[in-house]
Amino acid sequence: MSSPMPKNDGGWTIASIRRALSEKRISARELTTDYLARIEKRNPELNAYLALSPERALAQADRVDAMVARKEPLPALAGLPLAVKDVLSTRGVVTTCSSRMLEGYKPAYDATSVERLEQAGAVMLGKTNCDEFAMGGSNENSAYGPVRNPVALDRVPGGSSGGSAAAVAADLAVAALGTDTGGSIRQPGAFCGIPGMMPTYGRVSRYGLIAFASSLDRVGPFARNVRDVASILSVMAGKDPRDSTSADVAVADYGANLDEPVRGMRIGVPTDYFGTGLDPQVKERVEAAIATLERLGCRRVPLSMPHTDYAVATYYLIATAEASSNLARYDGVRYGVRMPGATLMEMYRKTRGKGFGAEVKRRIMLGTYALSAGYYDAYYLKAQKVRALIAQDFAQAFEQVDAIVTPTSPVPAFRLGERTADPLAMYLADIYTVTGSLAGVPGISVPAGSTSEGLPVGLQIFGPAFGEAQMLRLAHAYEQAGSAAA
Amino acid sequence: MKITREDVLRVAELAHLELGEGEVDAYQRHLDSILTYVEKLNALDTSGVEPMAQVAPAGALAAGTPLRDDIEEPCTIIGEVLAEAPEATSTHFRVPKVIDR
Numbered sequence: 001m002s003s004p005m006p007k008n009d010g011g012w013t014i015a016s017i018r019r020a021l022s023e024k025r026i027s028a029r030e031l032t033t034d035y036l037a038r039i040e041k042r043n044p045e046l047n048a049y050l051a052l053s054p055e056r057a058l059a060q061a062d063r064v065d066a067m068v069a070r071k072e073p074l075p076a077l078a079g080l081p082l083a084v085k086d087v088l089s090t091r092g093v094v095t096t097c098s099s100r101m102l103e104g105y106k107p108a109y110d111a112t113s114v115e116r117l118e119q120a121g122a123v124m125l126g127k128t129n130c131d132e133f134a135m136g137g138s139n140e141n142s143a144y145g146p147v148r149n150p151v152a153l154d155r156v157p158g159g160s161s162g163g164s165a166a167a168v169a170a171d172l173a174v175a176a177l178g179t180d181t182g183g184s185i186r187q188p189g190a191f192c193g194i195p196g197m198m199p200t201y202g203r204v205s206r207y208g209l210i211a212f213a214s215s216l217d218r219v220g221p222f223a224r225n226v227r228d229v230a231s232i233l234s235v236m237a238g239k240d241p242r243d244s245t246s247a248d249v250a251v252a253d254y255g256a257n258l259d260e261p262v263r264g265m266r267i268g269v270p271t272d273y274f275g276t277g278l279d280p281q282v283k284e285r286v287e288a289a290i291a292t293l294e295r296l297g298c299r300r301v302p303l304s305m306p307h308t309d310y311a312v313a314t315y316y317l318i319a320t321a322e323a324s325s326n327l328a329r330y331d332g333v334r335y336g337v338r339m340p341g342a343t344l345m346e347m348y349r350k351t352r353g354k355g356f357g358a359e360v361k362r363r364i365m366l367g368t369y370a371l372s373a374g375y376y377d378a379y380y381l382k383a384q385k386v387r388a389l390i391a392q393d394f395a396q397a398f399e400q401v402d403a404i405v406t407p408t409s410p411v412p413a414f415r416l417g418e419r420t421a422d423p424l425a426m427y428l429a430d431i432y433t434v435t436g437s438l439a440g441v442p443g444i445s446v447p448a449g450s451t452s453e454g455l456p457v458g459l460q461i462f463g464p465a466f467g468e469a470q471m472l473r474l475a476h477a478y479e480q481a482g483s484a485a486a
Numbered sequence: 487m488k489i490t491r492e493d494v495l496r497v498a499e500l501a502h503l504e505l506g507e508g509e510v511d512a513y514q515r516h517l518d519s520i521l522t523y524v525e526k527l528n529a530l531d532t533s534g535v536e537p538m539a540q541v542a543p544a545g546a547l548a549a550g551t552p553l554r555d556d557i558e559e560p561c562t563i564i565g566e567v568l569a570e571a572p573e574a575t576s577t578h579f580r581v582p583k584v585i586d587r
Contacts, residue, residue, distance in 0.1 A: 105570055106566075106569075106570060108563040108566035108567050108570070109563070201541045201542060202541075202542045215541050216541075241554065245542065247542060307530075309526075310526065310527055310530060313523060313524040313526055313527050314527065316520065316524065317524055317527075324501060328502075331502070332572055333571065333572070333579050333581055334567075334570070334571055334579055335570040335571060335572075336570075336572070337572065338572035338573065341582060342582065343582055343583070343584075344581055344582050344583070344584050345502070346582075347581070347582050348502045349502050349503060349504040350504050352501070352502050352503050352504070353503050353504030353505060353506075354504075356503070358509075358512075361503055361505075361509070361513070362513060362516055362517075364501050364503065365494070365497050365498065365501060365503070365513050365517060366517060366520060366521075368497050368500050368501040369493070369497045369517065369521070372496075372497065372500060379521075379524065381537055382527050382528070382532065383524075383527065384537030384538050384539065385532035385535040385536070385537045385538070386527050386530060386532060386535075387537075387538040388535050388536060388537060388538035389530070389532070389535060391538055423516050423519075423520070424516075424519050424520055424523055427520070440541040440542065
């Protein structure tokens, strides 16, 4: 059933696909058919995709092939096999947020991020599994079963964008869209051994992203290499009149200056990210990565970011408060499932009680409590104040350095089921990613080798707000130096 | 425990969530452990700190709330939208009876 994969060494990239298309070594339809066949074969084991969209994919591939036939200049992402996290709305294609609540729901419009990638020639293959409503760090909170990590099948792929990360790592897509609220792109990128990036708050439109926590949610790409991440960001970024929180800041061609040397760049290393709880092997790999950056001529600057230790508590108050408000819309009236009830109120309560999974209900409960009368000042307002202090840590750091480098996660991918019993312990593992989420700055995780068991380790790089270009340049330089050394 | 069973039931009521008996016990324990953990924020003196209400970096957005002109546009997707509702007519969502007379 599967045609032979037309390989070029190391797998496809955005550039190699465009070249192969324009030289007519492959058609977009062949490439699309090939990936759909690969998914059919491998997905039952990984559960990375929840649904495929073959008709839409082939129609798009044919549009690209028609451009090739007419010798038109090919758009930036022509023929790119793309996976899309199931929290991004896709017109006519089932979008569930991995929740029973939205089983069978077909949005009437496309998310701007998806629309822009398709306008640039990308081919959406299907929708990927994730933690329910993007709440989780292991993909075990999906109502449609967990995703397995293609690097080690008994391990989690990370979360919440676990399906997107696994799809790219297993070559069931060349790139993928994820969303990151507290680490949901960077941590699965680290666990699956691929780059994953969270842009600056406001850099990419969130129109059509089904909201979890509005002051934190961001849309970003996974790809096989930093250059492809940069190309996708260049297409997606920019003001969108349909998202009033999208920033009116000029968009760079993020791929243009990737090869410029990073000599002289000041990289901040916060001691607060290397304390108790950090796996010794992860620490060793990240230290080695920092040494590589120093060999490239970067200057290491020790930093103190004293509010880091308060970030998880701050994040879980703010994110759950916003979630309890955003998820109030699921009431069995306009979309998704409805459980019958004699009164409107009974219908609401039964629908929400049955439609949401355990983690989503836990967060709604926590957020509702933190916002309720008598507790608002003590919890929510206090967290908003500490958030300002965490943002101030970043602002002060970026007065001294051009980038901040840390581990992405304190641990490598853990075993399925290993951590589900203790929700608080699961939250604490978000320590290194939630900081940048709260501060609004961009961050990327890039592969930094593996543990002795062969589990990938991620190096996290934060840049200043709207400093994606320099952050990606550093990530690319490290990627190049790392693969040359390996 | 700082969270009582009554607290859990009150919050579930506010959040319109029907919980099973096992869920009430589990959420009481979980909420208690998480709320105990977040008390560490009280160790920080935040007097004089302005709460962070705007995430967008300075200069990223026009001053104040961005507003567009209120221009009427036809809605062309009413059918698609209503088709997703659990129960609807061609022009309305249907819900259980709200007012008793």
